[in-house]
Amino acid sequence: MSSWSDKELERVRREYDLDQLDESHLPDDPLLLLKVWLEVAARSGNIDPTAMTLSTVEDSGTPSSRIVLLKKIDEGKLIFFTNFNSRKAREIQNRSGVAAHFYWPELERQVKIAGIAQKVKDSDSDLYYSSRPLESQISAWASPQSEVVPDRNYLEREYRKYRDKFKSSQEIPRPAHWGGFAIDPIRMEFWQGGTYRLHDRIEYTLQNAKWSRVRLAP
Numbered sequence: 762m763s764s765w766s767d768k769e770l771e772r773v774r775r776e777y778d779l780d781q782l783d784e785s786h787l788p789d790d791p792l793l794l795l796k797v798w799l800e801v802a803a804r805s806g807n808i809d810p811t812a813m814t815l816s817t818v819e820d821s822g823t824p825s826s827r828i829v830l831l832k833k834i835d836e837g838k839l840i841f842f843t844n845f846n847s848r849k850a851r852e853i854q855n856r857s858g859v860a861a862h863f864y865w866p867e868l869e870r871q872v873k874i875a876g877i878a879q880k881v882k883d884s885d886s887d888l889y890y891s892s893r894p895l896e897s898q899i900s901a902w903a904s905p906q907s908e909v910v911p912d913r914n915y916l917e918r919e920y921r922k923y924r925d926k927f928k929s930s931q932e933i934p935r936p937a938h939w940g941g942f943a944i945d946p947i948r949m950e951f952w953q954g955g956t957y958r959l960h961d962r963i964e965y966t967l968q969n970a971k972w973s974r975v976r977l978a979p
């Protein structure tokens with residue numbers, strides 16, 4: 762198996778010059794800007810425009826990250842769905858402070874979000890679960906997310922077990938261990954790549970229920 766040398770890693774670089782962020786044209790509400798950027802990312806052909814890196818905090822204080830899909834922005838909150846027994850969910854139950862991060866390389870943009878996560882209402886989880894493809898609904902039952910499993914066969918056996926169990930059901934009930942979290946943002950930074958590495962960084966902070974914004978050095 763061939764692999765890159767350090768020199769080859771070092772040589773990877775590019776310039777950023779697609780766009781600029783001008784404070785005077787930015788909305789007061791950063792959620793509005795996020796929605797615009799998501800839409801532009803989707804239109805730009807990004808195959809996972811709603812994928813965000815979600816970071817939670819382990820008991821030891823060490824961060825832990827993974828990608829989840831943003832499914833909704835509702836009343837200013839970012840909603841994603843997962844297994845409530847997973848590592849991320851357990852970490853959120855212990856420490857509700859999380860970070861979420863989007864990166865759209867073809868737009869030379871990133872958005873960095875800090876906020877507090879909490880479970881959404883059961884009825885909201887039910888609604889989204891019932892909209893998922895049948896196979897995904899079955900997998901939510903079959904996969905003990907983040908647990909050690911003996912092998913792939915185990916997962917496929919579990920999948921078949923639940924598929925057969927619900928074969929004659931009109932609809933598959935949502936497992937109690939699966940549902941949504943809503944992230945209530947308290948800080949949101951919008952980053953646009955700039956020439957000579959002079960990138961634009963506009964950071965919004967929520968204080969007394971009002972968003973204020975500043976420019977950060979790149």
Ligand SMILES: Cc1cc2nc3c(=O)[nH]c(=O)nc-3n(C[C@H](O)[C@H](O)[C@H](O)COP(=O)(O)O)c2cc1C
Pocket residue numbers: 809812825826827828829830831841842843844847848849850906907
């Ligand atoms: C593009 C992409 C989208 C994903 N979307 C989700 C998601 O919406 N929810 C989820 O629980 N896991 C999602 N995953 C899997 C997670 O990254 C992760 O492997 C899983 O949730 C277990 O994480 P944990 O053990 O840290 O809790 C996605 C992975 C990728 C690469």
